[in-house]
Amino acid sequence: MTATPVSPTESELGRSRKRKEDARLVTGRTRWTDNMTVPGMLHMAVLRSPVAHARITSVDTSEARRMPGVQAVVTGSDIAQRQGSLPCAWPVTADMKAPPAPAMAVDTVNFAGEAVAMVAARSAAEARDALDAIDIDYEDLDVVLDIESAARDDSPLVHQDLGTNRNATWTFDSAEAGTGGDVDAALREADIRLDRTFRQQRLIPAFMEPRSVLADPTGEQYTMYSATQVPHILRTMLAMTLGTPEQKIRVIAPDVGGGFGGKLQVTPEEILAFLLAEQLGRPVKWTESRSETMVAGHHGRDQVQRLSLAARSDGTVTGLDVKLLADMGAYLRLVTPGIPILGALMFNAIYKFPAYRFSCTNVFTNKTPTDAYRGAGRPEATFAIERMMDELAAELDMDPMEIRRRNWIGHDEFPYTTVAGLTYDSGNYEVATDRAMEMFGYQQLRDEQLRRRQSDDTVQLGIGISTFTEMCGLAPSRVLGSLSYGAGGWENSQVRVLPTGKVEVVTGTSPHGQSHVTSWSQIVADRLGVPFDDVEVLHGDTQSSPRGLDTYGSRSLTVGGIAAVHAADKVIDKARRIAAHLLECSEDDLDFSDGRFAVRGTDKGVAITDVALAAFTAHDLPEGVEPNLDAEANFDPENFSFPHGTHLCAVEVDTGTGGVRIRSYVCVDDVGSVVNPMIVEGQVHGGLAQGIAQALYEEAVYDDDGTLTTATLADYLVPSAVDLPEFHTDRTETDATSNPLGVKGVGEAGTIASTPAVVNAVVDALRHYGVNDVQMPCSPQRVWRALAGVRAGSSTGSESGGGLGSIDSGGGFATGASGGAR
Amino acid sequence: MIPAEFEYVAPSTVEEAVRTLDRAGDDAKVLAGGQSLLPVLRMRMADPGLVVDIGGIPETKGVREDGDALVIGAMTSHHEVMRSDLVRQHAELVALATRTVADPQVRHRGTFGGSLAHADPAGDLPAPVLAMDAEMVVVGPSGRRTVPAAEFFVDYFTTALQANEVLVEVRLPKYTGWRAHYEKFNRVAQAWSIVGVAATLLVRDGTVAQARVGLTNMGATPVRARGVEQALLGSPPSGEAIRQAAAHATEGTQAGSDASAEADYREHLAEVLTGRALATAAGG
Structure with missing residues (x-):
C-alpha cells in the first residue's frame, strides 16, 4: 500500500485560530433553544410570587382557564406529589439542614420570584396574558433578609420546620488537620493583629441568553432542550428527581449563550416544563424574560467575611482566622451549600501561612437562592486575603508588593503543600510579578500618587495589587468525595477517525461560549496530524455524547481536553498496530509524525487516514484488532490546576464626586501552556470585566419587604466596553505538571483576580485621608461618604442601582398580587 | 417581555x-x-x-430657522439634533446634552420631543430646554398653543400636555455665540443622570453678560438655577466667581433619594457639577 502524502501541518497548539463557532453565533443563525419550534408545541409562562415570605391562602385559576388559547393552568397543589424536590448534590456536612425545595410553591412562598402557577397556551402572548387572570391570596409571614440577624437564635425563621435558619457550619483547622499550626496561639503571640470585616455583595450572573427550555414528550425518549451548562447532570437529576427512567430521557444543550455558573443548575422551570409536557402529552417551550432571569435565576456571592490576621512586625504572616456567613437564599439548589467551601482552601492564596482556620455558617434568608457564579467561592476568598495583605502593608507602612514577596511561595519551593492541605504543583510568582510591575510602570505611578497627595489634587491616584491563585480544573474525584460532593470530577472523550479520514471528537464538557469546538479541534488535529478543518467536535447531547460532567469550574480543557488527548493517543496506538500489519514491520520500527506512520530508515509509510479506511473495511486487520479506528478515554485528574498571576490597577478617584475611573489595568497571568492564545485573551478580558463589575458597579439590592429592586439591566449595572479601560495583558507559562498538555484553567482567573485589585486601588487613593475600606460596589456615593466621613458605616447598600429613569421598575415580571393581602 | x-x-x-x-x-x-x-x-x-x-409625521421632523428662533421638530431624532449645524450654531447646549443621551442605537430611534414629553426628571433634555427659555408648540383639537418651558414640566413624568394634544415643535431663542456645557454624572455609560447640569454663557469683554443654568434630576421637574445665573452676572467666568455662583446651585431644588443617590449626595453633586459645567463652558 502506498501512503497518501500528508502536508506537514504547522503546530496547532499555541496558534490563535479564529473560532469555528463564531460565524453562527455572531449572526444568530444558529440553534438557540428559543429558536426551536416543534410540531404541536405549546408555550409555557410562569406566575411568580410578588412577596418574599407568605402562606398561600387561596388560588383561583378559573378565569385564566377560560382565556383564549389556554390549554392548562397548573398550580403547586396540582403537582405537589409529582414534582419531588429539586436536587442538592452537595450535602456539605452530615447534619446539614435542608428544606424540601419544590419546583413550584405549594402552600408557602419563600422568596419573591418563586413560581406559584404556570400556564400552557397556544402562543407565548396568550400564556403571558393568562397569568394576569390568576388570583392568588397571600398571608404575610415575617421576612428574613439580613444574614447576620438570620443566623441568630432569636430570628424569625425562613423554614419553620427546620427550627433554625442555619443550614450547616463547615470548618477547617490546620492544627486539627495536621497541615499547620494553631491559629489562636498565632493571634496571641502576634506583633500585629488585624481584624477586618468585608462584605461580598450579592451578584446576578446576567448571562446574555435568557434561560429557555423545550420539553418534548412525543418520541420514544423524552427529549429536553435546555439552555444549560450541564446537560449530563440535568439528565441524571431529572431521572433521580422525577423517577422517570434515565434511559428514557435525552437532554440536549444546543448553542448556549453564556452561563458564568448561572446555568450550572437543575432549574425549577426545567422540572415544570417537563411535568407540563408530560401532563399534556405535547411539547412545551418556556423562555424567560430578563426580569425573570434577575429574580428567579440563581444569584452569586453574598457573604459576610470576618478575618483576623496575625503577623510579625517584619510583615511575615503567622496565622489567619476566617469566619464566614454565607447567604443560601431561600433554598438549596444544585451546589449552593458547597460554593463557600470552594473558597475554604483558597484564603491562604499564594502565601506560606503557618496556621489557618476556616469556619463558614450557611444561612437561609427569604431571597433568591444563591449558587455558582464565575469563580464560585474563590473570588470571595481571594478578595478577602488580598484586601488583608494591603491592610497589613498599610499597618506596617510597607510597600504592599513587598509584603506579598515576603510571604509568597518561592518558585523553587514547588510542589508546595499549603496550610489548607492542597499541593500546588507549579508556579512562578516572581516572574509574573516582575513582568507586571514593568508593564505597569509601578514606580512612576507611585511618584505621581505622591505628587497628587502633596498638592491635594481633586483627583487622587490609587494603586491596587492582587497576586492571586485559584484551584480549578474541577476536579479529582477522590477530593470531591472527601468534600461530600455527590459526583466525581472525571471527564470523557471519544475520538473517531471516519472512513474518509475526517475526525469526530466527542466531549462530555458542554460549551456555552468557551470555544470548545475550536480548541478541541486544535488539540486533536495536533495529536493525529490531521488538518484543523477536518475535525468536528460533538457535544451537549446525551445521545451523541453519552458520558460527561459538563462545564464549570474552569475544568473543560484541563479535564475534558486531556480526556480527548488520551482518546487520541489510544487511536494512534491502535492505528500503529494496523499500520505495522499493513507495512509488514514491527510496531517498534514505526515513527509517527504529521499524521503518518513511517518505517524508520525507509521511505515506506502510511497515513493515519488510510489506516482509518483499512480499519473500516476490515478486510485485513491484525489478529485481535477490532474494526474501525476509534477510541474512548475517561480522565480523572490527579490534582487541581493552579493558575496564578499578578494584577495591577491604577484608579483615579474624583474627590469632588466620589467617581472612580480606572486609569490603567495590567495583568500577567500564568495559565500554563496555551492551546489558543486569542481565546485565552478573550477569557481574560471577559473575566476582568466581571470582576471589575463586582468592584465598581453590580449589586443585587432588596428592599425591606424582600423585593429585588435591581430586577432590570437599567438598575443592575452591568458595565459595557465603554465603561471599562483598555486591558494590558501578558502571560508567563509555567506548565501544570498534572496533565500532559501542561494546561491550567483560564475561565475564572480574571474574575477572581481583578476585584481586589480595583478595591485595593480605590482604598489606596483615599488611605491618606483615613479611609481604610469602601464597601463594594464602590459607587460614587459610597466613596464620597467614606471620604466625607458622613454617616460612617451606614452605607449598607440601598443606593447601588442605576434606575430605569425614575420609573419604579420593581414589577417587571408577572406576579400574582391581585387580591392579595398587600 | x-x-x-x-x-x-x-x-x-x-x-x-x-x-x-x-x-x-x-x-x-x-x-x-x-x-x-x-x-x-x-x-x-x-x-x-x-x-x-406619531414618529412618521413629516411636518414634525427636522430643524429650521424662523427669524430669531431655532425650531426643532418634535420627531427629530437625537442623532439628527446633535449633528445639526443649526443646532450647533444657535443652541450648542442642546447639541451637547443630546450627545450624552444613552447610546447610538437609542439616539437614532429616540426623538427630541418624545424625550421632553416623557418628562423623566432624570432625562437630559428638559434642563437645557428650560434653561434656554424654549417654547413648546402644542397642537390639540382646538388648534395650536404655545407653552413656555417653565410651565410645560409639571411633575414626575407629567407635562402640560393634555391627553388629546401632541407636542409638534420646540422653539428656542438663538444663543448664537454663547458658550455651553452639559455636565452629566452617571455610573455606567447607558445609565440615566444621577445629576446633570446644563449651562450656557454669553461672555463679553471677559465678564459674564448672560447666563442660563438648568439642573437635571434635582426634583420632580428640571430646575432653573436662577441664583447661579444671577451670581455670575458681571463676573469673570473663572475661579472664585464660579465657586461662589455654584454655591447657589441647590436653591429651589427638591432632590429626591432613590436607588442611585440619596438627596444630600445629590445636593453635593449639584454644586460640584455646576462649578464644573460653568468652568468648562467658560473655557470653551
Missing part, C-alpha cells in the same frame, strides 16, 4: 393624530421614538388600548 394587547395606528398628519387621540380619551399612549414607552409596555407598567405612533 410581552406587552398586553393594544391597537396600533400611525397617522400621517398631526391633525389626524389629534383626532385619534381625542376619540380615544385616556386609553391612548403616544409613541414617538419608543425608547421609553416600549419598555414600559413590555413590562406591563402601562396597558393602553391604543398606541398612536
Whole structure:
C-alpha cells in the first residue's frame, strides 16, 4: 500500500485560530433553544410570587382557564406529589439542614420570584396574558433578609420546620488537620493583629441568553432542550428527581449563550416544563424574560467575611482566622451549600501561612437562592486575603508588593503543600510579578500618587495589587468525595477517525461560549496530524455524547481536553498496530509524525487516514484488532490546576464626586501552556470585566419587604466596553505538571483576580485621608461618604442601582398580587 | 417581555393624530421614538388600548430657522439634533446634552420631543430646554398653543400636555455665540443622570453678560438655577466667581433619594457639577 502524502501541518497548539463557532453565533443563525419550534408545541409562562415570605391562602385559576388559547393552568397543589424536590448534590456536612425545595410553591412562598402557577397556551402572548387572570391570596409571614440577624437564635425563621435558619457550619483547622499550626496561639503571640470585616455583595450572573427550555414528550425518549451548562447532570437529576427512567430521557444543550455558573443548575422551570409536557402529552417551550432571569435565576456571592490576621512586625504572616456567613437564599439548589467551601482552601492564596482556620455558617434568608457564579467561592476568598495583605502593608507602612514577596511561595519551593492541605504543583510568582510591575510602570505611578497627595489634587491616584491563585480544573474525584460532593470530577472523550479520514471528537464538557469546538479541534488535529478543518467536535447531547460532567469550574480543557488527548493517543496506538500489519514491520520500527506512520530508515509509510479506511473495511486487520479506528478515554485528574498571576490597577478617584475611573489595568497571568492564545485573551478580558463589575458597579439590592429592586439591566449595572479601560495583558507559562498538555484553567482567573485589585486601588487613593475600606460596589456615593466621613458605616447598600429613569421598575415580571393581602 | 394587547395606528398628519387621540380619551399612549414607552409596555407598567405612533409625521421632523428662533421638530431624532449645524450654531447646549443621551442605537430611534414629553426628571433634555427659555408648540383639537418651558414640566413624568394634544415643535431663542456645557454624572455609560447640569454663557469683554443654568434630576421637574445665573452676572467666568455662583446651585431644588443617590449626595453633586459645567463652558 502506498501512503497518501500528508502536508506537514504547522503546530496547532499555541496558534490563535479564529473560532469555528463564531460565524453562527455572531449572526444568530444558529440553534438557540428559543429558536426551536416543534410540531404541536405549546408555550409555557410562569406566575411568580410578588412577596418574599407568605402562606398561600387561596388560588383561583378559573378565569385564566377560560382565556383564549389556554390549554392548562397548573398550580403547586396540582403537582405537589409529582414534582419531588429539586436536587442538592452537595450535602456539605452530615447534619446539614435542608428544606424540601419544590419546583413550584405549594402552600408557602419563600422568596419573591418563586413560581406559584404556570400556564400552557397556544402562543407565548396568550400564556403571558393568562397569568394576569390568576388570583392568588397571600398571608404575610415575617421576612428574613439580613444574614447576620438570620443566623441568630432569636430570628424569625425562613423554614419553620427546620427550627433554625442555619443550614450547616463547615470548618477547617490546620492544627486539627495536621497541615499547620494553631491559629489562636498565632493571634496571641502576634506583633500585629488585624481584624477586618468585608462584605461580598450579592451578584446576578446576567448571562446574555435568557434561560429557555423545550420539553418534548412525543418520541420514544423524552427529549429536553435546555439552555444549560450541564446537560449530563440535568439528565441524571431529572431521572433521580422525577423517577422517570434515565434511559428514557435525552437532554440536549444546543448553542448556549453564556452561563458564568448561572446555568450550572437543575432549574425549577426545567422540572415544570417537563411535568407540563408530560401532563399534556405535547411539547412545551418556556423562555424567560430578563426580569425573570434577575429574580428567579440563581444569584452569586453574598457573604459576610470576618478575618483576623496575625503577623510579625517584619510583615511575615503567622496565622489567619476566617469566619464566614454565607447567604443560601431561600433554598438549596444544585451546589449552593458547597460554593463557600470552594473558597475554604483558597484564603491562604499564594502565601506560606503557618496556621489557618476556616469556619463558614450557611444561612437561609427569604431571597433568591444563591449558587455558582464565575469563580464560585474563590473570588470571595481571594478578595478577602488580598484586601488583608494591603491592610497589613498599610499597618506596617510597607510597600504592599513587598509584603506579598515576603510571604509568597518561592518558585523553587514547588510542589508546595499549603496550610489548607492542597499541593500546588507549579508556579512562578516572581516572574509574573516582575513582568507586571514593568508593564505597569509601578514606580512612576507611585511618584505621581505622591505628587497628587502633596498638592491635594481633586483627583487622587490609587494603586491596587492582587497576586492571586485559584484551584480549578474541577476536579479529582477522590477530593470531591472527601468534600461530600455527590459526583466525581472525571471527564470523557471519544475520538473517531471516519472512513474518509475526517475526525469526530466527542466531549462530555458542554460549551456555552468557551470555544470548545475550536480548541478541541486544535488539540486533536495536533495529536493525529490531521488538518484543523477536518475535525468536528460533538457535544451537549446525551445521545451523541453519552458520558460527561459538563462545564464549570474552569475544568473543560484541563479535564475534558486531556480526556480527548488520551482518546487520541489510544487511536494512534491502535492505528500503529494496523499500520505495522499493513507495512509488514514491527510496531517498534514505526515513527509517527504529521499524521503518518513511517518505517524508520525507509521511505515506506502510511497515513493515519488510510489506516482509518483499512480499519473500516476490515478486510485485513491484525489478529485481535477490532474494526474501525476509534477510541474512548475517561480522565480523572490527579490534582487541581493552579493558575496564578499578578494584577495591577491604577484608579483615579474624583474627590469632588466620589467617581472612580480606572486609569490603567495590567495583568500577567500564568495559565500554563496555551492551546489558543486569542481565546485565552478573550477569557481574560471577559473575566476582568466581571470582576471589575463586582468592584465598581453590580449589586443585587432588596428592599425591606424582600423585593429585588435591581430586577432590570437599567438598575443592575452591568458595565459595557465603554465603561471599562483598555486591558494590558501578558502571560508567563509555567506548565501544570498534572496533565500532559501542561494546561491550567483560564475561565475564572480574571474574575477572581481583578476585584481586589480595583478595591485595593480605590482604598489606596483615599488611605491618606483615613479611609481604610469602601464597601463594594464602590459607587460614587459610597466613596464620597467614606471620604466625607458622613454617616460612617451606614452605607449598607440601598443606593447601588442605576434606575430605569425614575420609573419604579420593581414589577417587571408577572406576579400574582391581585387580591392579595398587600 | 410581552406587552398586553393594544391597537396600533400611525397617522400621517398631526391633525389626524389629534383626532385619534381625542376619540380615544385616556386609553391612548403616544409613541414617538419608543425608547421609553416600549419598555414600559413590555413590562406591563402601562396597558393602553391604543398606541398612536406619531414618529412618521413629516411636518414634525427636522430643524429650521424662523427669524430669531431655532425650531426643532418634535420627531427629530437625537442623532439628527446633535449633528445639526443649526443646532450647533444657535443652541450648542442642546447639541451637547443630546450627545450624552444613552447610546447610538437609542439616539437614532429616540426623538427630541418624545424625550421632553416623557418628562423623566432624570432625562437630559428638559434642563437645557428650560434653561434656554424654549417654547413648546402644542397642537390639540382646538388648534395650536404655545407653552413656555417653565410651565410645560409639571411633575414626575407629567407635562402640560393634555391627553388629546401632541407636542409638534420646540422653539428656542438663538444663543448664537454663547458658550455651553452639559455636565452629566452617571455610573455606567447607558445609565440615566444621577445629576446633570446644563449651562450656557454669553461672555463679553471677559465678564459674564448672560447666563442660563438648568439642573437635571434635582426634583420632580428640571430646575432653573436662577441664583447661579444671577451670581455670575458681571463676573469673570473663572475661579472664585464660579465657586461662589455654584454655591447657589441647590436653591429651589427638591432632590429626591432613590436607588442611585440619596438627596444630600445629590445636593453635593449639584454644586460640584455646576462649578464644573460653568468652568468648562467658560473655557470653551
